[in-house]
Amino acid sequence: MEPIHLYTQRKSWISQIDPLSKLLFAFVSIFMTYLFSSITITCFVLLISIVLLMVARVLKKIVPLLAISFTLLLSIIIVQGLTHPTNETPLLTIGSIVFYQEGLTFAFLITLRVFNMLAAFGVLILTTKPDDLMESLMKQGMSPKISYVFLSVFQLIPQMRATLGKITDAQRSRGMETEGSLMIRIKAFFPLIGPVVLSSLNMTKERAIALEVRGFSSKGKKTFLIEEKSYFYPKFIKCVLVTLLIAAIVWRIVG
Amino acid sequence: MKNKGIWSLNFSTIVIALIPIAVAINYLGKVIIETLKLPLWLDSIGTVISSMLAGPLIGAFTGLINNIIYGFTLSPISFVYAVTSVVIGLGVGIMAHKGWIASIGKAIVIGLVVGLLAAIVSTPLNMMFWEGTTGNIWGDAFYLYLASIGMPQWIASFGDSVVVDVPDKVITVLIGYLIYRSLPKNLIHLFKNNNEIEKL
Numbered sequence: 001m002e003p004i005h006l007y008t009q010r011k012s013w014i015s016q017i018d019p020l021s022k023l024l025f026a027f028v029s030i031f032m033t034y035l036f037s038s039i040t041i042t043c044f045v046l047l048i049s050i051v052l053l054m055v056a057r058v059l060k061k062i063v064p065l066l067a068i069s070f071t072l073l074l075s076i077i078i079v080q081g082l083t084h085p086t087n088e089t090p091l092l093t094i095g096s097i098v099f100y101q102e103g104l105t106f107a108f109l110i111t112l113r114v115f116n117m118l119a120a121f122g123v124l125i126l127t128t129k130p131d132d133l134m135e136s137l138m139k140q141g142m143s144p145k146i147s148y149v150f151l152s153v154f155q156l157i158p159q160m161r162a163t164l165g166k167i168t169d170a171q172r173s174r175g176m177e178t179e180g181s182l183m184i185r186i187k188a189f190f191p192l193i194g195p196v197v198l199s200s201l202n203m204t205k206e207r208a209i210a211l212e213v214r215g216f217s218s219k220g221k222k223t224f225l226i227e228e229k230s231y232f233y234p235k236f237i238k239c240v241l242v243t244l245l246i247a248a249i250v251w252r253i254v255g
Numbered sequence: 256m257k258n259k260g261i262w263s264l265n266f267s268t269i270v271i272a273l274i275p276i277a278v279a280i281n282y283l284g285k286v287i288i289e290t291l292k293l294p295l296w297l298d299s300i301g302t303v304i305s306s307m308l309a310g311p312l313i314g315a316f317t318g319l320i321n322n323i324i325y326g327f328t329l330s331p332i333s334f335v336y337a338v339t340s341v342v343i344g345l346g347v348g349i350m351a352h353k354g355w356i357a358s359i360g361k362a363i364v365i366g367l368v369v370g371l372l373a374a375i376v377s378t379p380l381n382m383m384f385w386e387g388t389t390g391n392i393w394g395d396a397f398y399l400y401l402a403s404i405g406m407p408q409w410i411a412s413f414g415d416s417v418v419v420d421v422p423d424k425v426i427t428v429l430i431g432y433l434i435y436r437s438l439p440k441n442l443i444h445l446f447k448n449n450n451e452i453e454k455l
Contacts, residue, residue, distance in 0.1 A: 004328045034383075068330045072390030079388050079395055083402035083411075110385050114332075121331035130327060145271055152275040153324050160279045164286065178291060185291040190433075192287050197304065197434050200276045201442055207272040217268055 004157050006061065007129050014056035014123065018234035019133040020140065021241065022124040025052075028245045029120035033113045035252050039105075042112045049119035058126040065118045073111050080107035130154055135224065144222050148211075160200055167195045269445055270309050277305035277317045278324055296423050298325075302340060303347050303431030307356055308446040311348025318344035335384055342376045343369055347428060362432035366425030373424055374416035378409065387412030394419040 009015075014022075029049055033042045053059045084103030092099040124133075134147040171191045172178065178188050211217075280301030288297050302321060306314025318340030325333035346369040355361045381387050387408055388395050394415040401411035435443075 006328060065330055069332055069390070071392070072332070072385065072388070075388050075390055075392070075395040076385050079398055079402070080386060082399065084386070085408060106386070114385065118331055121326065121334070125327050125331065145266055149271060149274045149320055150323070153278045153320065156275050156279045157282050160283055161286065164283055168290075182293075185293055188291055189287060189293065189430075192291075193284060193300065193430065194434065194437070196283050196287075197280055197300075198438070200280060201273075201304075201438065204269060204272045204276055205442075205445060207276075208269040211268050211272065216271075 002158060003154065005130050005154055006125050008058060008061065008126065009129075010057045010127070012056045012127070013232065014052060014127045016232040017237060018231035019124070019128045019136045021231075021234055021237040022128060023133070024238055024241050026120040026124050028241050030113075030117050031245065032248055033116050035248055037109065039109050039112065042109060042116065046112055046116040046119060049116055049123060052123045053119060053126070056123065056127045058122070061126050062119060062122045065122060066115070069114055069118065073114060076110050076114075077104065077107040080104070080110070131226075132229065135226070138222075145216075148216075160196070163199060164192070164196055167199075168192060171195075270313055273305055273309055273446065274313065274317050274320060277301035278321045280304065281321050282324075295426060297427050297430065299340065299343055299424075299427050300431050300434070302344050303428055304435060306344050306348035307351045307431060307435045308443065309348075310352060311345045314344030314348040315341040316344070318342075335380055336377065338380065339373050339376045342372050343424070346372045347431070356432055356435065359429065359432070362429050363425055365432075366428035367421060369428060370421035370424030371417070373420040374413060377416045377420065378413045381412050381416065382409060387415065389415050389419050391415075391419045 029045055032045050036042070050059070053062060080103040081099040082097065082103065084100065084106050086102045086106075087100035089101040090098045091101040091104060130151060134142075134151055138144055138147050168178070171188075176188055176191050177184050179185070278301055281298050282301075284300040285296070285298040288295055299318070299321070302314055302318045305317045319337055322333045322337035322340045326337075347365060350356075350365045350368065355365050377389070378387075381389055388398055397418045398411045398415040401414045402408070406414075
């Protein structure tokens with residue numbers, strides 16, 4: 001069964017960094033690009049994210065993420081180029097359609113911000129195993145129940161996708177059509193979603209019993225099975241990030 | 256310790272087991288839509304069902320976890336819309352417990368209300384992060400139309416979100432309702448008196 005998370009195991013010093021620091025980095029990086037409406041600063045922040053992705057050797061993995069956001073970016077460029085409130089200087093005329101310089105410059109800034117959002121979170125999600133992130137959060141006091149909910153999704157989806165495959169085959173063998181006109185395809189939706197939901201909701205009871213048998217809601221102190229990983233100066237990195245953030249805010253207010 | 260009302264955040268084991276399954280249903284709904292190539296999203300069927308079964312807070316939590324998981328597996332853009340998912344869970348849960356899941360007509364009303372709520376919450380997010388567009392072709396075409404007749408940016412953005420969210424949420428809630436209605440009664444009661452299973 002194919003895992004659904006985007007983490008790939010690569011040896012680099014980015015994977016030696018504490019998941020929480022990477023999470024903080026993503027927030028600080030995205031916040032910076034929205035704090036300053038400056039293309040130069042946004043470019044610089046984006047460059048840092050890209051360098052980090054390169055160091056982590058996962059730069060190629062970011063491309064599919066960019067592809068998903070393609071329509072969002074395209075519509076931002078068209079809509080802002082045509083209608084942004086500050087539009088004054090015509091730049092490009094296609095027939096009766098006029099693209100304005102102000103709007104397109106603004107669209108460029110937003111595009112950079114979206115790229116940075118993807119790249120900065122990419123540093124976290126492409127180099128961190130979800131299990132490690134949850135473990136770090138639990139050590140910070142997050143409830144293990146939340147961590148269970150989160151991690152079991154990663155197990156469940158591939159498993160349920162296999163069930164969906166079986167259901168699709170079964171319904172097809174009974175004559176359900178999955179191709180053809182829109183009406184035929186809409187009709188096929190219910191015989192697929194119905195059994196999937198029923199079989200999975202039935203599973204909740206079994207899973208709850210299985211959890212209880214293992215003392216899931218016992219009040220005792222939880223211990224960790226996996227040996228603690230040692231990360232690269234977690235406190236130092238977090239301090240640097242927080243200092244940068246405060247410095248940026250001060251600079252924005254003063255400057 | 257029977258039914259403690261709709262605002263009890265009771266993380267009993269059965270509810271804990273429900274949340275990941277609801278998120279997986281969201282995901283599979285999306286997979287089915289993609290296999291059948293239908294022009295819809297319908298990626299919150301699980302959230303809607305979990306709200307109907309276990310109340311608004313659990314529905315909201317399902318929505319939150321759902322978008323975090325999407326952020327980790329599909330696109331980080333989903334993190335932005337986590338608030339919208341939370342509101343969908345809350346809206347459906349509250350209306351369901353006020354007795355609005357009684358007929359198809361009422362379910363459509365839930366869908367309309369939740370769709371509008373989702374649009375109200377999404378608009379400031381869209382304005383803040385990408386100056387008002389949603390990235391959906393129909394919605395953004397409507398934005399262009401509204402902007403071209405001289406509407407202010409935030410009204411155009413709200414119109415954009417309404418066009419995207421309302422039809423989708425109406426259909427999602429309707430499907431959620433049809434599934435909920437056909438669930439076996441013992442399954443529904445499992446979540447209503449949700450302390451049963453802990454006493455094993």
